[in-house]
Amino acid sequence: MNDQANSFKNQPDERGHFGQFGGRYVAETLMPLILDLEKEYRAAQNDPEFAAQFDDLLTNYVGRPSPLYYAQGLTEELRKTAPEGKGAQIWFKRDELNHTGAHKINNCIGQILLAMRMGKTRIIAETGAGQHGVATATVCARFGLPCYIYMGSKDIERQAPNMFRMKLLGAQVIPVESGTGTLKDAMNEALRDWVANVDDTFYIIGTAAGPHPYPELVRDFQSVIGKEARAQMLDRINRLPDMLVAAIGGGSNAIGLFHPFLDDKDVEMLGVEAAGHGLDKEHAASLSGGKPGILHGNKTYLLQDEDGQIDEAHSISAGLDYPGIGPEHSWLKESGRVRYDSVTDTEALDAFQLLCRTEGIIPALEPSHAIAAVAREAVKMDQDKIILANLCGRGDKDIFTVAEALGTEI
Amino acid sequence: MTRLSNAFPADRAALITFITAGDPSVEDTPAILDALVEGGADIIELGMPFTDPMADGPAIQAANIRSLTGGTKTADVLNIAKGFRARHPNVPLILMGYANPMTIRGADWFADACVSNGVDGVICVDIPVEEDDSLGDALRSNEIAVVRLATPTTDAARLPTILNNASGFLYYVSVAGITGLQQAAQASIEEAVNRLKSGTDLPVAVGFGVRTPDQAADIARVADGVVVGSAIVELVEKYGKDAYAPVRDYIASLASAIASAR
Ligand SMILES: Cc1ncc(COP(=O)(O)O)c(C=O)c1O
Numbered sequence: 001m002n003d004q005a006n007s008f009k010n011q012p013d014e015r016g017h018f019g020q021f022g023g024r025y026v027a028e029t030l031m032p033l034i035l036d037l038e039k040e041y042r043a044a045q046n047d048p049e050f051a052a053q054f055d056d057l058l059t060n061y062v063g064r065p066s067p068l069y070y071a072q073g074l075t076e077e078l079r080k081t082a083p084e085g086k087g088a089q090i091w092f093k094r095d096e097l098n099h100t101g102a103h104k105i106n107n108c109i110g111q112i113l114l115a116m117r118m119g120k121t122r123i124i125a126e127t128g129a130g131q132h133g134v135a136t137a138t139v140c141a142r143f144g145l146p147c148y149i150y151m152g153s154k155d156i157e158r159q160a161p162n163m164f165r166m167k168l169l170g171a172q173v174i175p176v177e178s179g180t181g182t183l184k185d186a187m188n189e190a191l192r193d194w195v196a197n198v199d200d201t202f203y204i205i206g207t208a209a210g211p212h213p214y215p216e217l218v219r220d221f222q223s224v225i226g227k228e229a230r231a232q233m234l235d236r237i238n239r240l241p242d243m244l245v246a247a248i249g250g251g252s253n254a255i256g257l258f259h260p261f262l263d264d265k266d267v268e269m270l271g272v273e274a275a276g277h278g279l280d281k282e283h284a285a286s287l288s289g290g291k292p293g294i295l296h297g298n299k300t301y302l303l304q305d306e307d308g309q310i311d312e313a314h315s316i317s318a319g320l321d322y323p324g325i326g327p328e329h330s331w332l333k334e335s336g337r338v339r340y341d342s343v344t345d346t347e348a349l350d351a352f353q354l355l356c357r358t359e360g361i362i363p364a365l366e367p368s369h370a371i372a373a374v375a376r377e378a379v380k381m382d383q384d385k386i387i388l389a390n391l392c393g394r395g396d397k398d399i400f401t402v403a404e405a406l407g408t409e410i
Numbered sequence: 411m412t413r414l415s416n417a418f419p420a421d422r423a424a425l426i427t428f429i430t431a432g433d434p435s436v437e438d439t440p441a442i443l444d445a446l447v448e449g450g451a452d453i454i455e456l457g458m459p460f461t462d463p464m465a466d467g468p469a470i471q472a473a474n475i476r477s478l479t480g481g482t483k484t485a486d487v488l489n490i491a492k493g494f495r496a497r498h499p500n501v502p503l504i505l506m507g508y509a510n511p512m513t514i515r516g517a518d519w520f521a522d523a524c525v526s527n528g529v530d531g532v533i534c535v536d537i538p539v540e541e542d543d544s545l546g547d548a549l550r551s552n553e554i555a556v557v558r559l560a561t562p563t564t565d566a567a568r569l570p571t572i573l574n575n576a577s578g579f580l581y582y583v584s585v586a587g588i589t590g591l592q593q594a595a596q597a598s599i600e601e602a603v604n605r606l607k608s609g610t611d612l613p614v615a616v617g618f619g620v621r622t623p624d625q626a627a628d629i630a631r632v633a634d635g636v637v638v639g640s641a642i643v644e645l646v647e648k649y650g651k652d653a654y655a656p657v658r659d660y661i662a663s664l665a666s667a668i669a670s671a672r
Pocket of ligand 1: 103128207249318393394
């Protein structure tokens with residue numbers, strides 16, 4: 001598959017478009033800055049020193065490579081209820097073992113190095129679950145840059161442990177009351193800050209969305225997940241998985257896992273959105289329940305009404321509670337390369353507990369959505385098939401939310 | 411489009427005023443628009459409300475939310491425009507807003523809607539030149555002006571890019587930031603306007619943070635137009651459906667300051 005024209009890896013085009021999606025839909029004030037960022041990113045891509053710094057930090061600070069793990073307990077548990085001969089082998093890419101407990105740090109390392117290359121002295125970020133906020137606060141502490149994190153007031157409530165972590169790391173957390181008080185409003189507020197502080201500020205966007213070149217560069221930084229996983233699979237069992245599964249909020253952990261495999265045509269891919277209370281009620285599944293539109297710098301699938309007003313999303317998982325999705329996923333859906341499905345709050349809670357019991361791993365609520373989909377798929381597949389799922393975050397931050405959902409007081 | 415080019419008098423700056431459609435309600439907007447004209451506004455910017463107005467400060471954000479909470483639809487905004495056109499055949503009307511509500515039914519649909527409801531121009535905050543084909547072509551081929559924004563971050567290298575295919579007037583956003591907060595220093599405004607005017611024959615209007623008649627007069631001495639938004643929206647917030655008289659009087663105070671500026 002070296003044929004460039006037929007490759008699924010040749011996006012975006014030079015204008016930052018993934019097919020009809022992506023682009024640079026920002027206020028004119030930000031345009032020069034975004035063009036500058038793109039130029040600096042191209043230079044960094046060709047700079048071996050940048051790559052060396054990135055790799056060194058990932059190895060010695062983040063703790064990469066993350067393990068590739070055969071989940072025997074979960075595999076066997078699912079086989080108990082599977083039809084005769086069914087029950088695929090389940091493997092996990094264990095990005096929950098990264099420093100700060102999720103994949104978010106991979107991207108933050110890359111972006112803070114870019115920020116410093118550009119001579120920026122102040123960092124801002126949005127956060128939903130708080131994982132990206134914590135990861136941003138972490139790299140800011142490590143490199144001594146002041147850090148301002150925008151977080152919806154509703155999310156502050158349901159992710160209190162991460163709120164305190166960010167404070168310990170020296171970040172200033174700015175509660176966002178406007179709109180729905182969740183991730184999309186935090187992103188609006190971060191954009192407002194950025195446009196007023198273009199000279200000294202770098203905006204570390206936490207997912208593979210936003211104006212070009214963010215979707216591309218976040219994907220590239222997160223692709224360490226898929227590159228490692230691909231090499232580890234070949235090294236351990238000398239074959240590629242049959243199916244990749246990842247949860248999708250904005251889509252950064254998913255694209256990070258998928259992208260290095262996109263041209264392996266026998267590898268099936270499944271992205272899992274949050275179906276919240278159900279697709280016919282409040283949810284956060286923009287590919288299943290939305291349509292193309294323009295928000296936060298890019299054209300992509302959005303939850304919206306017929307006038308283009310953005311709908312409120314809902315998911316029990318703050319990290320998935322966003323009415324949009326990164327533009328490359330919109331393109332991968334339309335091109336048919338990746339299949340997208342969704343999982344409800346209740347199914348995710350069940351999967352959360354299932355993993356705790358069968359593997360001794362407490363997952364974050366975000367990858368619990370992926371695990372629920374894995375359970376659904378595995379019982380339909382033969383036992384010699386392999387599913388590789390991204391365990392992109394650990395669940396410490398979610399224990400209060402889960403306890404409340406289960407009616408337990410802690 | 412001719413309505414728009416005729417709106418810049420030779421001997422003084424034009425007064426360009428912004429309100430959000432549907433604030434405080436769809437029913438009350440026509441009277442507030444009339445107050446703008448009555449007070450002496452030369453050009454009207456009618457804001458199309460959006461759930462996520464990320465280039466706006468607190469005042470206009472709140473106006474967007476008030477409007478949408480009251481149930482304003484795109485059809486209502488267009489109806490307001492149509493009614494305005496019938497009452498004020500000679501006053502140019504510009505729709506200002508965000509990409510998604512403008513493009514959701516397709517660029518051609520929106521351009522047609524502009525034509526049939528008497529809209530003269532469009533300012534779309536989050537469609538820069540780089541994405542112009544998602545709306546600009548359809549507007550231009552229907553003779554609707556595509557008003558471009560220049561900002562303090564627009565350097566000499568970028569200016570020609572912005573001016574290419576610009577029409578109506580050039581809107582200089584005098585501060586890097588969101589609407590309604592601080593105002594730029596007069597010296598920096600003068601420098602910028604002179605620079606922009608040397609690159610284009612379009613009228614140059616200046617906005618962002620203009621509140622007092624004195625500020626408006628200072629800008630009117632150097633620019634072809636003065637844009638006022640948040641200060642009016644705050645009056646609408648304060649007086650609600652009784653905003654007609656206070657808005658008219660405030661606009662009159664701006665208009666007379668501008669008239670005697672040069
Ligand atoms: C652990 C974890 N997984 C997934 C996500 C969703 O983001 P993305 O789709 O960009 O991976 C988040 C977001 O906060 C997260 O914390």
